[in-house]
Amino acid sequence: MIGVWNKLNKSTRTNFITIGVIILIYVLCQVMVAAGLMTFLMKGLLIQFCYYAILAVSLNLTVGILGELSLGHAGFMCVGAFASAFFSKSMIDVIENNFIRFSLAIIIGALSAAVFGVIIGVVVLRVRGDYLAIVTLAFGEIIKNVINVMHIGLDSRGFHFSMEVGKLELLEDGEMIIDGAQGIIGTPRDSNFTIGVIFLIITYLIVTNLVNSRSGRAIMAIRDNRIAAESVGIDITKYKILAFTISATLAGVAGVIYSHNITTLEAGRFGYNMSIMILVFVVLGGMGNIRGSMIAAVILTLLPEYLRFLKNYRMLIYAIVLIVMMIFNWSPACINWRKRHSLKDFMNQLMKRFIKSKKEA
Amino acid sequence: MEMLSVKNIGISFGGLHAVDSFSITINKGELYGLIGPNGAGKTTVFNLLTGVYKPDMGQIFLDGKNITGLSTIEINKAGIARTFQNIRLFKNMSVLDNVKCGLHNNNKYSSLAGILRLPSYFKKEKDMTKQAYAILKVFDLDKDAKILSANLPYGKQRKLEIARALATDPKLLLLDEPAAGMNPSETEELMDTIRLVREKYDVTILLIEHDMKLVAGICEKIFVLNFGIELANGLPQDVLNNPEVIKAYLGE
Ligand SMILES: Nc1ncnc2c1ncn2[C@@H]1O[C@H](COP(=O)(O)OP(=O)(O)O)[C@@H](O)[C@H]1O
Ligand SMILES: [Mg+2]
Numbered sequence: 001m002i003g004v005w006n007k008l009n010k011s012t013r014t015n016f017i018t019i020g021v022i023i024l025i026y027v028l029c030q031v032m033v034a035a036g037l038m039t040f041l042m043k044g045l046l047i048q049f050c051y052y053a054i055l056a057v058s059l060n061l062t063v064g065i066l067g068e069l070s071l072g073h074a075g076f077m078c079v080g081a082f083a084s085a086f087f088s089k090s091m092i093d094v095i096e097n098n099f100i101r102f103s104l105a106i107i108i109g110a111l112s113a114a115v116f117g118v119i120i121g122v123v124v125l126r127v128r129g130d131y132l133a134i135v136t137l138a139f140g141e142i143i144k145n146v147i148n149v150m151h152i153g154l155d156s157r158g159f160h161f162s163m164e165v166g167k168l169e170l171l172e173d174g175e176m177i178i179d180g181a182q183g184i185i186g187t188p189r190d191s192n193f194t195i196g197v198i199f200l201i202i203t204y205l206i207v208t209n210l211v212n213s214r215s216g217r218a219i220m221a222i223r224d225n226r227i228a229a230e231s232v233g234i235d236i237t238k239y240k241i242l243a244f245t246i247s248a249t250l251a252g253v254a255g256v257i258y259s260h261n262i263t264t265l266e267a268g269r270f271g272y273n274m275s276i277m278i279l280v281f282v283v284l285g286g287m288g289n290i291r292g293s294m295i296a297a298v299i300l301t302l303l304p305e306y307l308r309f310l311k312n313y314r315m316l317i318y319a320i321v322l323i324v325m326m327i328f329n330w331s332p333a334c335i336n337w338r339k340r341h342s343l344k345d346f347m348n349q350l351m352k353r354f355i356k357s358k359k360e361a
Numbered sequence: 362m363e364m365l366s367v368k369n370i371g372i373s374f375g376g377l378h379a380v381d382s383f384s385i386t387i388n389k390g391e392l393y394g395l396i397g398p399n400g401a402g403k404t405t406v407f408n409l410l411t412g413v414y415k416p417d418m419g420q421i422f423l424d425g426k427n428i429t430g431l432s433t434i435e436i437n438k439a440g441i442a443r444t445f446q447n448i449r450l451f452k453n454m455s456v457l458d459n460v461k462c463g464l465h466n467n468n469k470y471s472s473l474a475g476i477l478r479l480p481s482y483f484k485k486e487k488d489m490t491k492q493a494y495a496i497l498k499v500f501d502l503d504k505d506a507k508i509l510s511a512n513l514p515y516g517k518q519r520k521l522e523i524a525r526a527l528a529t530d531p532k533l534l535l536l537d538e539p540a541a542g543m544n545p546s547e548t549e550e551l552m553d554t555i556r557l558v559r560e561k562y563d564v565t566i567l568l569i570e571h572d573m574k575l576v577a578g579i580c581e582k583i584f585v586l587n588f589g590i591e592l593a594n595g596l597p598q599d600v601l602n603n604p605e606v607i608k609a610y611l612g613e
Binding site: 009209212213215218220223225230231233234235242288 | 432433438442450461486525526
């Protein structure tokens with residue numbers, strides 16, 4: 001067993017440790033829920049941790065690994081959330097098996113976000129310059145506002161579409177699926193904390209395995225020095241679009257998990273504020289630091305909930321806490337401390353001690 | 362056999378003719394020196410050869426193939442690799458990964474194979490690590506493989522750039538002032554390494570250097586550029602004794 005551990009390459013070992021920790025926390029949470037030790041508020045937050053962590057990890061791929069600024073990550077989440085919720089709600093009576101329906105919903109949410117990712121990537125990332133931030137910012141707002149005025153209903157004659165309120169003349173048996181600003185009500189609650197954790201692990205694996213592969217090196221080479229990357233024959237456009245599309249796709253998946261866990265899905269939730277919030281997770285967790293993104297997403301989702309007692313001062317204090325965390329987190333002393341107390345070293349030491357004791361025996 | 366054949370290339374920036382009617386023929390396996398005072402247009406020649414700038418006129422042939430107007434990426438794939446006067450490493454990546462980036466196009470497996478860690482990922486990565494270490498060893502960098510490239514001392518950074526360029530398996534290697542900032546003994550050692558590289562990797566080399574004596578010691582032929590124009594071109598002893606060259610250098 002130790003032999004196998006030592007044989008694994010470094011990134012595989014790190015993967016195992018990280019996933020181990022995620023599963024440990026997951027089990028701990030489930031035990032607490034079962035034992036009735038978790039507050040109602042906390043229980044509701046569990047799935048939020050998952051989709052915010054997925055969003056942070058996926059955005060880190062664009063911002064930290066590729067080195068391009070994206071200000072519309074919530075837009076991709078929005079696309080994934082609405083496309084999949086639309087599907088699930090329309091199909092609720094057709095596909096009765098939750099597992100199959102939700103699996104299809106994930107695929108639909110991921111693909112629709114991917115389509116927008118590719119379109120934006122192809123248009124923007126081919127040209128030099130920092131246009132991505134502006135275009136993604138616009139994209140996020142446009143998507144939100146377009147969905148806000150969409151009315152789609154379904155009756156025995158089929159789908160009906162309108163951009164105006166009350167223009168849909170549905171039959172008796174008809175039902176609104178997307179109702180403008182009110183969004184989608186009554187998406188089947190197919191996702192839960194467990195599913196969230198599974199997709200968080202999948203997201204983590206996709207991003208870290210990509211980063212530690214040939215393509216990941218190409219992506220980081222572009223970030224570090226575009227001209228040098230070209231000089232060794234790395235196809236800049238291809239890898240930029242690849243990274244950005246994977247990032248968008250994963251945000252779409254987060255959207256699916258989100259939309260299948262709430263009663264009312266409103267486009268208004270996916271604004272500029274949310275995109276910035278995800279960006280804050282990434283910056284605070286560390287550019288290019290995948291585990292940091294997850295930790296930051298959890299802490300910063302938890303924090304505002306526990307600051308509620310501050311009432312009007314909540315966001316002010318939140319901002320101050322952010323700044324303090326930022327300074328603390330990236331101070332040399334703290335970085336050194338983290339290096340000295342890394343989990344990987346701890347595991348290695350544990351293994352060494354284990355080997356020693358075995359030899360002595 | 363001609364490896365590189367450049368016919369009358371030129372470029373101007375605004376009114377300035379940075380390079381004018383530049384022609385050179387480099388035979389396979391030759392070590393050619395490109396010298397000239399500061400601002401003579403040497404780096405610009407490299408930028409023209411590698412497609413960073415498109416020439417206003419003239420043509421470039423590599424190993425018989427017309428590469429004029431191709432992109433930097435295509436030109437690298439065709440067989441030209443280079444280093445930069447102002448070092449351009451992938452700073453946030455390890456020394457090993459810098460070289461592996463150079464191996465990118467000759468060791469392919471799909472992104473999906475990487476994400477799913479399919480057998481081809483493990484096989485190719487192992488291959489690439491082996492190749493990268495072999496190249497690093499030539500430059501005595503194998504012990505620094507795991508270090509972040511930005512943390513290397515200056516001289517080693519220059520060497521790493523050559524190693525990375527070499528990893529692309531070029532036919533022609535362009536070195537832009539590889540010894541800049543090195544002390545005499547480091548320079549000496551580097552020149553030995555460059556000679557070794559040429560033998561071992563069967564590569565043709567064009568190198569820019571400031572120090573004329575140094576170039577004369579290692580290059581078989583020398584091209585002197587002044588104000589974007591050819592001043593002299595030929596065997597080292599002829600070039601060094603050329604009165605025009607002496608004048609240009611003394612006048613510096
Ligand atoms: N992109 C550019 N735009 C404008 N002028 C340039 C550019 N690149 C080079 N030059 C000019 O071309 C001339 C030659 O530069 P360069 O090739 O760097 O010289 P060298 O490498 O021989 O020192 C200089 O006068 C420089 O200012
Ligand atoms: Mg120069």
